[in-house]
Amino acid sequence: MGIFDNVLKGGETLFRDSVALDYDFIPKLVPYREKQQRYIANCISPLFSNRNGKNVLVHGPPGVGKTVAIKHVLKEIEEKTDDILPIYINCWEKNTSFKIIIGICEQLEYKFTHNKKTEELFAVIESILNKKSAVFVFDEIDKIEDHDFLYLILEKIYRRSIILISNYKEWIVSLDERIKSRMLPEMLEFQKYNEVEIKGILRGRIEYAFVQNAFMDDAIDLAAKKAAEIEDVRTGLYILRESGNIAEEKSSKKITFEHVKIAIQKLDDFSIKKKDELSTDERLILKIIKENSSKKIGNLFEIYQKNGGIGVYKTFQRRIKSLEKSKFISVKKVGGGLEGNTTLVTASKTKKLSEF
Numbered sequence: 001m002g003i004f005d006n007v008l009k010g011g012e013t014l015f016r017d018s019v020a021l022d023y024d025f026i027p028k029l030v031p032y033r034e035k036q037q038r039y040i041a042n043c044i045s046p047l048f049s050n051r052n053g054k055n056v057l058v059h060g061p062p063g064v065g066k067t068v069a070i071k072h073v074l075k076e077i078e079e080k081t082d083d084i085l086p087i088y089i090n091c092w093e094k095n096t097s098f099k100i101i102i103g104i105c106e107q108l109e110y111k112f113t114h115n116k117k118t119e120e121l122f123a124v125i126e127s128i129l130n131k132k133s134a135v136f137v138f139d140e141i142d143k144i145e146d147h148d149f150l151y152l153i154l155e156k157i158y159r160r161s162i163i164l165i166s167n168y169k170e171w172i173v174s175l176d177e178r179i180k181s182r183m184l185p186e187m188l189e190f191q192k193y194n195e196v197e198i199k200g201i202l203r204g205r206i207e208y209a210f211v212q213n214a215f216m217d218d219a220i221d222l223a224a225k226k227a228a229e230i231e232d233v234r235t236g237l238y239i240l241r242e243s244g245n246i247a248e249e250k251s252s253k254k255i256t257f258e259h260v261k262i263a264i265q266k267l268d269d270f271s272i273k274k275k276d277e278l279s280t281d282e283r284l285i286l287k288i289i290k291e292n293s294s295k296k297i298g299n300l301f302e303i304y305q306k307n308g309g310i311g312v313y314k315t316f317q318r319r320i321k322s323l324e325k326s327k328f329i330s331v332k333k334v335g336g337g338l339e340g341n342t343t344l345v346t347a348s349k350t351k352k353l354s355e356f
Helices: 034-049 066-080 097-107 118-129 148-156 169-174 178-182 195-209 217-230 235-250 257-267 281-289 297-307 313-325
Strands: 057-058 084-090 134-138 160-167 186-189 329-334 343-349
Touching: 034 057, 034 066, 034 084, 034 134, 034 160, 034 186, 057 066, 057 169, 066 134, 066 160, 066 281, 084 097, 097 118, 097 148, 118 148, 148 160, 148 178, 160 313, 169 186, 195 217, 195 235, 217 235, 217 257, 235 257, 281 297, 281 313, 297 313, 297 343, 313 329
Parallel strands: 057 160, 057 186, 084 134, 134 160
Antiparallel strands: 329 343
């Protein structure tokens, strides 16, 4: 028996377009986020009349469609007019004002950036954008190291809307007062998807990604239930992709409940985020936990403060919960003893979901 005897015959595959399982894939419609998209559109709409738009801080937990929904709005702007330039910057990748300004130059197709200072480059941006209007989107804004670029945009660009995306509503408190008073951002919350909504999203992606009727209904139900439990659509997309791979490995023409079950078991060995996607504060906390694994949370907080951590205890607890959810650490509550109930925090030895 040959090693390829069990593969699907004649180039058969269960996948139609696996790109649709990437989290950044933008479907024609973004389900369950119509209200938020209309809100963003209303903030941007004055630009169509050559007036300044509103600024917005979009916040909500990871995996609730913030980025996808806003990229969909930017795509519609591109299709509707050439007079409004949409600019999207991911602050994971570009976390300083200089890097962001270089990124804006790249999107404006200005290539002569070598050996130029920040002020020179922004003068070029100003000369281009002030002939039109602009929508700036700064994703994962809480990863930024300085705010100078925001001040320049607010002072120098005539007609613009600024959209900031963060997992943390409280990030706005850290913003320089001179910028905050000029920006006066509106607040827009993206709440967690419920299980019914997650199932609807997964069904929509399945229509794009797989051949017709490839997924059994109970298999979709199980994938949606697990994603709802973890409260992250990205988990559901990983399960869909991995279930399809498992089904093909078994030469099955259907993706079944059992295939999804195996994919979920594999999920336990992976973290949801990449390490370089963590905020500076989260990376500091993770480093401390790795060096002091299985210690009490109170002791870890003391070490965190001695190492320059500036967050209060509630913020520290929230970071711990986020790291646990992403499977970088495990948390165990222990009862009894002289101090009563306590929490032990241990570093995990997990891999990463490379798809996200």
